[in-house]
Each structure stands twice: as C-alpha cells, then as structure tokens.
Amino acid sequence: MNPILKDAGISALVALGLFGPMIGLKTEASATGLFLVPRPLALAAAVAAVFFGRLVLLTWRGRRPGRYRANRGLSEALKRSGRFLTPVLLAFAVVLPFISGRYGIDLGILVLTYVMLGWGLNIVVGLAGLLDLGYVAFYAVGAYSFALLSQTFGLGFWTCLPLAGLFAATWGVMLGFPVLRLRGDYLAIVTLAFGEIIRIVLLNATSITGGPNGIAGIPRPTLFGLQFSAAGGPDTFSGFFGLEYSPTQRVAFLYYVILGLALLTNWVTLRLRRVALGRAWEALREDEIACRSLGINVTVTKLTAFAIGAAFGGFAGAFFATRNAFISPESFTFIESAIVLAIVVLGGLGSQLGTALAAIVMIGGFEVFRDLAEYRMLLFGTALVLIMILRPRGLVSGRTPSVALGRRREISAELVAEGRG
C-alpha cells in the first residue's frame, strides 16, 4: 500500500480514538441529569480533516527535500546569533524595571521564574539525559519549606532560601535512588508519579500544610534587613533612602531577586559543564555503558544531577512563595512540570540560550494571548507541534563543546595540564 495513504490512515485512526469521546459525544444537561448526545457528523468531519490534512502535508513534504537543509541553516544562524543575542537579552533584563511599568515587571518575574525552572530542569533532562516529568515536586518542596520554616520558626527569606534548596536536593536524592535503574519511559512515569505524590501529600497533610487552604502570610524578602512597606521609618526601604514609598519598588526588588537567582542557576550550570562532574553528566546521557567502562560512578553521577537540579527547583519554589505570599497545592500540578519540560525541549535540550528564549516565547505568549481564553491552549498546542516539525531538536540545537580549542588553545591546554580542563 502507498506509505502516504497508510500513514494518513493511521493518523485518522488515532484521531478517531481521540475525537471519539471528545467530539463524537456531547453531554447535555436535562431535568433528570446529564445524558450523552452522539454527534457522528462532527466526528466524521474531524477525522476526515485529519486524514486529508495528513495526506496533503505528506505529499507536500515529499516534494520538498531541501527543506531540512534550509532548517539547518536557520539553526546555525540562531546559534551564531547567540553571541550577541545573549548580551542583548541580559542588558534588556537588567534595565526592564526602569523602562517598564508594573505589569511589565510582573510579567518579567513570571518569565524569569520559568527561565530559572527551565535551567534547573535542564541540568537533569538536558545535560544528564534523565527524563523528569515531576520537576514541580521540587518547586513545591522549596515553596513549602520556606513557608513552613517562616511560619514555625519566624525565619526570613534569605535564611530559608538555602534551606529550601537543601530540602529539595534531599528529595531529589530520595527520588533518585529508586529510579536509578530506570530509563526513558519508565523513568518518566515514576517521576510523574512522584510529582503527583508530593502534591497529594501536601493536599492531605492538613495539620501541617493547611491542605487545600494552603499557607498564607508568607513574609516578603528584605534588602539587608530593609522592608518594603508603606509604614515608612528607618527600617523600611523607602524610609532609609528617603524615597517616597511605591509598591513598584517591592516588585522591582522581587524582579532583581529572581533575575539574580536565574543567573546563578545559569552560572553554576556553565561552570559545572566545564568540570569532571558536568562532563560525566553529558557522557552519561550519551552512553551509560561507556561511562561505566571509564570508571564513572554512575549512581553518584545521576544522584548529583537529580540533587542539583532539584535544589534550583527548590530555590525557585521559595521565591514563588515569597512573591505570592500565599501557596496552595493548586500551584503545583502536573501542568507546571509539563510547561517547564516543554520549555527545555523546545529550547533545544542542553542549550541555555534556547531555554531562555523558549521561556520568553511560551510564558510571554500565554500572557499576550490571554484574551483568547480557552483557545489559548489550542494555539499553544499548535505552536508546539509546529516547532517540533520545523525544528525537531529545539530552537537552539547543537551542543557547544565544554572545552574551547582554536583561539584559546594555549590557555585551555595549560589548564588541562594542571588538571582543571
């Protein structure tokens, strides 16, 4: 049979399975309760659309063999543009609070939170190649650690931040141990379950976490002890500097906190890539057996990836808690893990710049299309599919070597000789 016809047929079957319940059956409310109305025509139309759409797409693609080469050009261009795109983005991020209003800063905080989460997950998924669908668990652990520590012991944000990271890292190791032997799909399923378990525990341990009511009144971060409040006085930011109080000051401060945290994540990742541990992660992603034969302790290498990735998730969680001043299990559902993973995959696994771009496009895009309400998700899905068709390895694909040769040959050779290469 013609392979294109066969492919379209299979797509139509999948569509039938998916759309059967979604489009083919409609629920109607009546006096006696809900009942189902079959809609065979709508279902047939949807399946036919998939069948012919696939047929057209495949014939069109078959006629244009040069497409992928053009794509590689695009990928190269994006990679090369990284050289100036990175400083431009960074400069823009630094000045944003001065050139934008409250809404812009809030959006910036949101985007940066996801940039940080993306970079954190990138360590686990992008570098070490461990597919983690439950990353939100560490975000939750960080948030709840801070919330509970501040409520119970009256500790402030800056004291709790490292503790939140530490707790999350501990949970990362706890997740890591049972899944050490798992790979690919199996690993993904267990991590997904782990994320759900954490959320359900938070939901049900009412006496500690407040259950669905969450925790409120989480303290805001201070700037070297200076608070951001309208009270005035020498121990507030506005009072100390003799400024007029405005809530934007606090928001801008939060913005710089998350910018700093995100940059810290990036910096640590870039450092780690250049040392033995980071290189072992990347080697592990490529070939576990080769790593074993080279004397790499695979267990330790995987666990550190989980732990360090989780720690950054925990930092981000603590920040989330302090920014919102309120947390509940609702903020830590699977969709958060999915969004962060989508950011990492779309950005191009392992690419720092790609992750940042993907976070900007996705989270920014969500906001821009807020008016479209429920169609937003449809648009989001379409965008994901399009990117995966056009750039199957993510926005910025291709890996930058962790040791440079050429211009820096002499230097790196020296470092190498001293055992730091």
Place this chain on the structure above:
Amino acid sequence: MSGPLLKLSGVTAFYGAIQALKGVDLEVAPGEIVTLIGANGAGKSTLMMTICGSPHARHGQILYDGRDITALPTHEIMHMGLAQSPEGRRIFGRMTVHENLLMGAQVVAMRNYAATRDLVFTLFPRLKERLAQRGGTLSGGEQQMLAIGRALMSQPRLLLLDEPSLGLAPLVVRQIFGAIRQLNRETGLTVLLVEQNAFQALRLAHRGYVLVNGAVTMAGSGAELLARPEIRAAYLEGGH
C-alpha cells in the same frame, strides 16, 4: 612481582537464566598480549565485561594484581589500573575528540594528562588533527583510535580491547594492531585482546585462548594455535 596480572579461575556469568560463561580459567602475565578468539556469541564480550564487574561473576574468582576484584563494583575496578575499550567503540558522539579524551582521564583525576595525551597522539596522529571534531563525525577507524586513546588516558596497566577490528578496512586494522604492538613493546602495557579476526590476532599475541560456548577449549602460544588444524578450519579458512 612474578604472579599473573590477571587471573580468572572457574568464572561463570549469567544473564538472567542464560549462562554465558561456564567456568573460565584464564591468565594474563605482566607485559603480555593475550588474545581471546571465538565465534559470535561465544561469550567473549561477556568475559570482558565480567572482568569489569558488569555483570558480576556468579562463581569463581577474578584476581587483578593479586587482589580479589570479583565482587567489587565496576567503578572501583576501573580505578585500579584496568581500562576497557568496549565492543562497538561506544565513543561519545556528540562530544569532541578532546572531551572524549578528558572523559578517559577522569578516573585518574587528570594526573599526567599532558604526557598521556602526547603518547596517544604519537600512536594516533589523526586524533590530534581531529581534536575539536565531534566524535560522531569521525570515520570508523578514527572512532576506534579514539576509543583506544580514551581508554589509554587512564594510564592503565592492563588494557582490555573488545574487537577493535570490527567493521574496519584491512589497512586500518593493520594500523591499529601496529599501535597495540608498539604500545606493548615500548611501554610494557599488558593487553587482553578479544577478536574474531583470529589470524591477525594470533600473529600479534604472545598467547591465545579459544572460547566456545562460554568455555575455554584451547590455549597456547599464538604460533601454536595458528598451526592447529581445528583452528584453521573453524576460524581462519573463510572463517572471518
């Protein structure tokens, strides 16, 4: 220092219920090149991996330099001066040649990195030219050179080579075997070489073992084994 560098006695290994090694005895003296030949599926790779503790031997004993390594975890064994270039090369394709070599040196924490790297470059000058190239874009022969070079970066006393000639052109095979001989003569490196290419392997090695169905059926010097009619029939004439 007179005993063997590596000594296996009565080693068995299993994959689940399948027994892949059925009581192997084997010795490698310091400074020797020993080859292990046998048909596909005889258990040669399993033997190499069992020495490295993955899978662990179920019965028997493996002594390295007089120490019992039978039950040690792989990463500890690989810290004791053994290195393996595994079957199918298994270089890191997305990483550069340079990074691949660095991975090999991790186990000795980069000690003597520059000197070892220079040794690898004299053996395989091609690697020096390709230093910034990604492993996956090398030719098959260059990949094999990289796999051996990467193993050498840990400055081993015993080098385990699993089918380095696999899928390579005769000229490249000669080059690689030449490098192994040179290493052995000039640095005294001990080599355990697994090969299906029995003729060349037996000519290179001081001694050889024949593995059939997970058990050693013959052993002797390279020249002795080459002269045996049953070896000629099974592995040489039209064998490879």
